[in-house]
Amino acid sequence: MTFPLPQATRQWKEKLQAGFRAFAGxxxxxxxxxxxxxxxxxAVFAPIIAPQxxxxxxxxxxxDARLPPLxxxxxxxxxxxxxxxxxxxxxxTLYGLRISLTVAxxxxxxxxxxxxxxxxxxxxxxGWVNAVIMRVVDIFLSLPAILIALLFIAVFGRGVExxxxxxxxxxxxxxxxxMNAAAAGEINKxxxxxxxxxxxxxxxxxxxxxxxxxxAPIFVIFAxxxxxxxxxxxxxxxxxxxxxxxxxxxGSLVADGQEFLLSGAYWMSLIPGFVLLLLVxxxxxxxDRIRVLQNPQLQxx
Amino acid sequence: MLTVSDLCIEFDSPDGxxxxxxxxxxxxxxxxxxxxxxESGAGKSTIGNAIAGMIAPPGKITAGxxxxxxxxxxxxxxxxxEDIRGNEIACIFQNPMTALNPLETVGRQIIETPxxxxxxxxxxxxxxxxxxxxxxxxxxxxxxxSSYPHxxxxxxxxRAVIAIALSCDPSLLIADEPTTALDxxxxxxxxxxxxxxxxxKGIGVLLxxxxxxxxxxxxxxxxxxxxxxxxxxxxxxxxxxxPQHAYTRxxxxxxxxxxxxxxxxxxxxxxxxxxxxxxxxxxxxxxxKPLKPVKKAPEFGVCVKDLSVSFSxxxxxxxxSSKKMFNALNSVSFDIPQGCVFGVVxxxxxxxxxxxxxxxxxxxxTTGQVDFSKFHRTADAAKHHxxxxxxQMVFQNPYASLNPRHTVLRQLxxxxxxxxxxxxDEAEERARKLIEAVGLxxxxxxxxxxxxxxxxxxxxxxxxxxxxxxTLLICDEPTSxxxxxxxxxxLNLLKDLNEKLGLTIVFISxxxxxxxxxxxxxxxxxxxxxxxxxxxxxILDAPQHPFTxxxxxxxxxxxxxxxxxxxxxxxxAP
Numbered sequence: 001m002t003f004p005l006p007q008a009t010r011q012w013k014e015k016l017q018a019g020f021r022a023f024a025g026x027x028x029x030x031x032x033x034x035x036x037x038x039x040x041x042x043a044v045f046a047p048i049i050a051p052q053x054x055x056x057x058x059x060x061x062x063x064d065a066r067l068p069p070l071x072x073x074x075x076x077x078x079x080x081x082x083x084x085x086x087x088x089x090x091x092x093t094l095y096g097l098r099i100s101l102t103v104a105x106x107x108x109x110x111x112x113x114x115x116x117x118x119x120x121x122x123x124x125x126x127g128w129v130n131a132v133i134m135r136v137v138d139i140f141l142s143l144p145a146i147l148i149a150l151l152f153i154a155v156f157g158r159g160v161e162x163x164x165x166x167x168x169x170x171x172x173x174x175x176x177x178x179m180n181a182a183a184a185g186e187i188n189k190x191x192x193x194x195x196x197x198x199x200x201x202x203x204x205x206x207x208x209x210x211x212x213x214x215x216a217p218i219f220v221i222f223a224x225x226x227x228x229x230x231x232x233x234x235x236x237x238x239x240x241x242x243x244x245x246x247x248x249x250x251g252s253l254v255a256d257g258q259e260f261l262l263s264g265a266y267w268m269s270l271i272p273g274f275v276l277l278l279l280v281x282x283x284x285x286x287x288d289r290i291r292v293l294q295n296p297q298l299q300x301x
Numbered sequence: 302m303l304t305v306s307d308l309c310i311e312f313d314s315p316d317g318x319x320x321x322x323x324x325x326x327x328x329x330x331x332x333x334x335x336x337x338x339x340e341s342g343a344g345k346s347t348i349g350n351a352i353a354g355m356i357a358p359p360g361k362i363t364a365g366x367x368x369x370x371x372x373x374x375x376x377x378x379x380x381x382x383e384d385i386r387g388n389e390i391a392c393i394f395q396n397p398m399t400a401l402n403p404l405e406t407v408g409r410q411i412i413e414t415p416x417x418x419x420x421x422x423x424x425x426x427x428x429x430x431x432x433x434x435x436x437x438x439x440x441x442x443x444x445x446x447s448s449y450p451h452x453x454x455x456x457x458x459x460r461a462v463i464a465i466a467l468s469c470d471p472s473l474l475i476a477d478e479p480t481t482a483l484d485x486x487x488x489x490x491x492x493x494x495x496x497x498x499x500x501x502k503g504i505g506v507l508l509x510x511x512x513x514x515x516x517x518x519x520x521x522x523x524x525x526x527x528x529x530x531x532x533x534x535x536x537x538x539x540x541x542x543x544p545q546h547a548y549t550r551x552x553x554x555x556x557x558x559x560x561x562x563x564x565x566x567x568x569x570x571x572x573x574x575x576x577x578x579x580x581x582x583x584x585x586x587x588x589x590k591p592l593k594p595v596k597k598a599p600e601f602g603v604c605v606k607d608l609s610v611s612f613s614x615x616x617x618x619x620x621x622s623s624k625k626m627f628n629a630l631n632s633v634s635f636d637i638p639q640g641c642v643f644g645v646v647x648x649x650x651x652x653x654x655x656x657x658x659x660x661x662x663x664x665x666x667t668t669g670q671v672d673f674s675k676f677h678r679t680a681d682a683a684k685h686h687x688x689x690x691x692x693q694m695v696f697q698n699p700y701a702s703l704n705p706r707h708t709v710l711r712q713l714x715x716x717x718x719x720x721x722x723x724x725x726d727e728a729e730e731r732a733r734k735l736i737e738a739v740g741l742x743x744x745x746x747x748x749x750x751x752x753x754x755x756x757x758x759x760x761x762x763x764x765x766x767x768x769x770x771x772t773l774l775i776c777d778e779p780t781s782x783x784x785x786x787x788x789x790x791x792l793n794l795l796k797d798l799n800e801k802l803g804l805t806i807v808f809i810s811x812x813x814x815x816x817x818x819x820x821x822x823x824x825x826x827x828x829x830x831x832x833x834x835x836x837x838x839x840i841l842d843a844p845q846h847p848f849t850x851x852x853x854x855x856x857x858x859x860x861x862x863x864x865x866x867x868x869x870x871x872x873x874a875p
Binding site for chain 2: 191193194195196200204209212
């Protein structure tokens with residue numbers, strides 16, 4: 001297209017600004033958004049911020065093992081203490097956060113793409129395709145999420161990729177169902193009939209015409225589900241079934257530290273646990289606020 | 302009885318306070334039907350809501366008084382208002398299907414208010430309800446009392462709603478578009494019922510409507526509203542015969558008449574179109590030859606043979622349909638002659654839209670077929686009928702028929718580029734010609750649908766249909782969602798396409814005067830079958846089938862007293 005569309009982009013900018021202003025109407029949500037932003041900042045710049053690289057054996061002294069928070073060890077100052085091997089809890093938590101967030105984002109995005117495509121295809125093709133896909137969704141939704149994830153890990157084994165696949169398997173159903181409902185509403189609108197009459201191809205109508213009009217509920221689910229995804233990954237890692245030992249996420253850190261809880265070294269488990277708790281909480285508040293803003297009926301209450 | 306003076310109502314919007322009603326002055330006496338007439342967004346319903354005390358935030362009455370039987374309504378508390386609303390002022394709304402509680406019998410809903418407000422006993426209220434129901438024209442009030450809303454038709458429900466409104470003997474009845482949601486064949490019935498009630502019970506009726514036919518039949522006095530202001534008021538006969546304000550004149554002239562035939566309808570603000578643009582629309586890429594015959598050729602037509610369509614009523618667990626069927630079309634046969642405007646007339650549920658979808662190929666017929674072999678003249682063209690998208694459609698609701706997320710340019714070029722494999726530059730050039738041909742400017746190509754009004758959107762829809770150079774254009778109620786002054790521009794455009802390009806048009810409508818002006822040939826449908834078919838004027842002037850006669854008799858018609866509409870037209874016709 002040769003026409004430039006400055007007007008459209010300006011509209012987007014205005015819409016975003018108006019959206020942010022509406023979001024900021026709830027102070028708790030704004031605080032949580034700031035918190036999430038802070039988490040992302042720490043995760044992205046973990047290698048720069050962290051005083052120690054927990055993977056680098058040269059930086060670790062065994063003599064620094066099990067130091068409580070705010071103690072000066074042989075190699076450096078341990079602001080949040082150290083673990084049984086002398087690794088800095090603060091650095092470990094930063095790297096764990098980085099891994100947790102990466103895995104969560106990749107698997108949630110994957111679930112969104114896969115689930116939305118499945119839901120849209122089912123709605124557009126209808127008939128038995130719709131029946132089969134949506135009944136599979138029903139079966140997945142009727143089982144506890146963690147059970148499905150465990151099943152996938154049991155079949156495929158541990159590892160980063162397999163954890164992502166397991167979480168995707170748990171999550172895609174939410175997007176498929178929402179997409180199916182939204183698309184079913186759009187499909188009978190006249191503009192879709194008009195597109196069919198114009199002779200446009202099925203994929204073009206599905207992804208070029210129907211999909212853009214169904215995205216709002218999908219993004220809301222993404223925002224709401226992101227917190228759960230982090231929690232599922234943490235649960236798997238805590239059970240020792242998620243990420244490998246070489247890439248400890250927040251969940252693995254909690255698991256590693258728990259054996260020392262009774263001997264008084266509370267910081268090894270509690271600090272990553274608290275970081276995780278706050279992250280999931282903040283993400284849920286942010287997701288819920290976005291959900292409310294998207295639904296004018298909820299807003300009025 | 303009711304005096305509204307200098308009423309101003311504002312709505313709080315993101316762009317600041319918006320004045321919806323400005324300095325409105327209005328009077329209603331007993332026994333009098335006062336019509337507030339205007340187009341959508343004129344503020345007429347807002348006045349009705351203000352009188353009933355139903356202006357809710359973000360709306361606000363900023364100035365003026367409403368005086369009703371000596372009390373100033375604006376100064377009442379919510380509780381005092383509740384006593385007046387229902388008791389003294391009753392309302393009926395547009396859609397009777399949603400006005401009643403589906404879980405309770407009609408009888409319960411009628412006796413509920415008198416028992417609460419007039420402190421009647423159940424027996425007294427029941428007696429009263431029965432007499433009310435017979436007053437609104439029911440022969441067997443007992444059966445209606447024990448019916449649930451879903452068991453009654455739209456017209457019956459609206460009469461039941463009127464009975465409920467009358468149950469506390471109000472002195473003012475606010476009727477907000479009481480006929481709009483009803484089938485045409487029921488409108489006259491409701492209008493004459495309102496007249497009868499006003500006369501017999503001495504009730505003042507505030508009739509809010511956009512339908513000049515309804516106004517013409519019932520109103521004693523008229524207030525014409527435009528953009529929140531009352532531009533003209535007076536006795537109905539005076540205004541309809543000799544409108545003073547320019548807007549009123551346009552409004553009255555825009556209403557299609559029920560006599561004679563005018564190929565062009567009156568357009569208040571005609572859009573500029575150049576002849577050249579029109580003729581260049583239908584040239585195939587490269588060849589430069591006009592694709593279409595400009596002459597009417599009745600011998601070449603679309604043959605519809607024994608067409609039936611059934612829908613299954615229930616769906617099983619698997620989503621696969623079960624046996625219970627509903628016949629939307631019952632062996633329908635007719636020919637659509639090439640180059641003519643072919644009207645399909647009928648009430649709601651008569652199968653008009655299903656028929657349109659089958660002809661367009663959006664819905665497969667259960668039995669029978671639509672034969673395009675003669676229509677396309679060459680066997681090759683007929684064979685590629687579907688790939689060439691030879692049939693295009695214009696839909697009823699212009700707000701739903703364009704993808705809200707795509708620019709107009711994309712709507713007009715996407716199919717030519719992707720289906721007809723046209724070059725981008727060429728498709729854009731054509732889009733520019735198309736948009737100008739339908740009376741908009743090339744600037745509009747960059748905009749999204751939300752930037753346009755209903756009439757403009759409908760013209761864009763037509764341009765989109767034309768982008769595929771169709772041989773047949775199906776228009777499914779193309780103007781019934783539009784205001785009457787906008788209607789003409791869309792109808793004239795369609796007429797031009799038919800006359801100048803020879804485009805065959807299937808025109809589906811329930812509006813008989815519009816059909817009279819548009820169509821060469823019509824079929825009248827009822828319950829999925831054809832009752833009558835033939836020349837449009839012949840059928841409309843001398844209907845043979847009882848259903849057609851009923852349809853023509855029952856639609857409220859607009860006959861301005863003492864005014865020869867043909868004279869009005871002769872001033873403006875080209």
